[in-house]
Amino acid sequence: MNFEVIPTENINAEITLPGDKSISHRALIIGSIAEGETKIHNFLSSEDTLSTLNILNSIGANIKHIDKSEIIVEGNGKDNFVEPSNVLNAKNSGTTMRLMMGVLSAQNFYSVITGDDSLRGRPMKRVIDPLSKMGGRFYARKNGELAPITILGTKDISPIVYKTPVASAQVKSAILLAGLYAKGETKVIEPARSRDHTERMLKYFGADIIQKDTTVVIQGLTNKLKGQEFFVPGDISSASFFIVAALITKNSTLLIKNVGTNPTRTGILSVLKMMGADIKIINEKTLNNEPVGDLLVKSSSLKGTEIKGEMIPSIIDEIPILAIAATQANGKTSIKDAKELRYKETDRIKTITKELKKLGIDVLEKEDGFDIIGSQKIRGNCTCESYNDHRIAMSLAIAGLIADNPIKINNFECVNISFPEFTEIFEKIRSK
Numbered sequence: 001m002n003f004e005v006i007p008t009e010n011i012n013a014e015i016t017l018p019g020d021k022s023i024s025h026r027a028l029i030i031g032s033i034a035e036g037e038t039k040i041h042n043f044l045s046s047e048d049t050l051s052t053l054n055i056l057n058s059i060g061a062n063i064k065h066i067d068k069s070e071i072i073v074e075g076n077g078k079d080n081f082v083e084p085s086n087v088l089n090a091k092n093s094g095t096t097m098r099l100m101m102g103v104l105s106a107q108n109f110y111s112v113i114t115g116d117d118s119l120r121g122r123p124m125k126r127v128i129d130p131l132s133k134m135g136g137r138f139y140a141r142k143n144g145e146l147a148p149i150t151i152l153g154t155k156d157i158s159p160i161v162y163k164t165p166v167a168s169a170q171v172k173s174a175i176l177l178a179g180l181y182a183k184g185e186t187k188v189i190e191p192a193r194s195r196d197h198t199e200r201m202l203k204y205f206g207a208d209i210i211q212k213d214t215t216v217v218i219q220g221l222t223n224k225l226k227g228q229e230f231f232v233p234g235d236i237s238s239a240s241f242f243i244v245a246a247l248i249t250k251n252s253t254l255l256i257k258n259v260g261t262n263p264t265r266t267g268i269l270s271v272l273k274m275m276g277a278d279i280k281i282i283n284e285k286t287l288n289n290e291p292v293g294d295l296l297v298k299s300s301s302l303k304g305t306e307i308k309g310e311m312i313p314s315i316i317d318e319i320p321i322l323a324i325a326a327t328q329a330n331g332k333t334s335i336k337d338a339k340e341l342r343y344k345e346t347d348r349i350k351t352i353t354k355e356l357k358k359l360g361i362d363v364l365e366k367e368d369g370f371d372i373i374g375s376q377k378i379r380g381n382c383t384c385e386s387y388n389d390h391r392i393a394m395s396l397a398i399a400g401l402i403a404d405n406p407i408k409i410n411n412f413e414c415v416n417i418s419f420p421e422f423t424e425i426f427e428k429i430r431s432k
């Protein structure tokens with residue numbers, strides 16, 4: 001599908017967003033490992049989370065959709081998964097593949113997991129290495145790096161102490177999920193803090209897990225998780241597209257209700273505030289061990305900044321939309337230490353800089369990030385590529401709102417990977 005964006009004057013709206021993608025995946029997995037019923041409210045029904053749901057049902061879980069955003073998981077306990085009779089397909093979802101590898105490594109059966117063209121090119125050794133140390137056996141393409149991956153699981157998974165070479169919540173979560181099955185204590189130490197939804201949710205479901213700074217310790221076997229009623233907060237990564245839209249258009253006010261404000265995810269708010277953004281978090285509360293609040297955003301004049309180091313993991317999925325904000329900031333914005341972006345659905349350093357150049361923006365690609373010169377006009381009057389990367393597609397759509405001329409974006413249907421309601425909400429905020 002080709003999507004045409006006509007520029008807009010301003011944005012004045014109140015919106016609520018579908019549930020957080022990371023949390024939705026985890027609620028399915030942890031609900032299936034728990035005993036008894038888990039009700040998931042405000043679940044994100046998107047292509048990625050449905051990959052997790054289908055894989056879990058193929059190994060004997062019992063997950064039902066009540067409607068699009070309401071799910072019931074009849075948890076069977078952690079030892080009742082069964083060998084799948086076919087290859088498991090994570091499609092485009094790195095989270096599905098890596099977290100499920102953690103679970104599958106601890107089962108007494110054989111499984112094969114694959115993905116689409118993009119996922120089959122993404123690094124998996126980072127998960128295979130620690131899970132092999134725990135006793136799982138893996139066979140993968142390209143010297144053990146790429147999917148399809150064959151997993152020979154074991155009931156005798158061993159605990160480990162593991163220092164992850166990259167700050168990745170997917171790697172950490174795979175180890176913690178396998179660690180649930182181990183006899184003894186598993187410890188994961190990260191170079192910088194990545195999102196901690198797995199830790200929070202495991203604790204909420206009754207696991208013996210402690211996190212402090214960049215270290216997490218989980219006790220295996222003693223854990224009997226109990227099904228829970230769970231409300232998934234609105235996705236802050238999805239919110240960030242509309243936050244930037246309101247900031248860079250004139251005379252705009254946007255209220256986004258019930259957004260997850262977990263500190264390992266609010267890096268985007270901190271960076272935008274550092275750039276001069278008028279964003280307020282109101283009505284803060286805690287729901288099932290996750291902080292939630294409403295975000296009130298107003299048009300702002302932004303200034304350029306430098307983003308690097310430990311800040312990067314907390315904004316990893318928001319860097320493409322941050323690049324759009326940077327085009328409108330006064331002065332230069334530099335992103336450094338973000339080489340991880342090259343291993344996402346696309347090489348996001350390459351794809352975003354290429355499309356920004358097409359829009360007439362002065363941007364310099366670097367090995368681990370990019371520099372953008374601010375206060376630029378977005379020319380428009382061109383056709384952009386999404387490269388089938390949902391976050392690139394949605395970032396370009398927001399750039400189109402302030403372009404001098406309409407833009408077209410190819411293969412826009414990839415937004416269904418994380419945010420199927422994007423176009424509907426995009427049209428709604430413009431028409432007010």
Ligand SMILES: O=C(O)C1=C[C@@H](OP(=O)(O)O)[C@@H](O)[C@H](O)C1
Binds near residue numbers: 023095167168
């Ligand atoms: O654990 C998760 O839910 C995610 C972790 C991040 O990936 P990494 O763990 O590779 O950094 C992020 O980019 C992805 O969108 C979701």
Ligand SMILES: C=C(OP(=O)(O)O)C(=O)O
Binds near residue numbers: 093391418
């Ligand atoms: C990187 C992403 O997801 P995943 O790793 O699950 O494919 C994303 O949603 O931007």
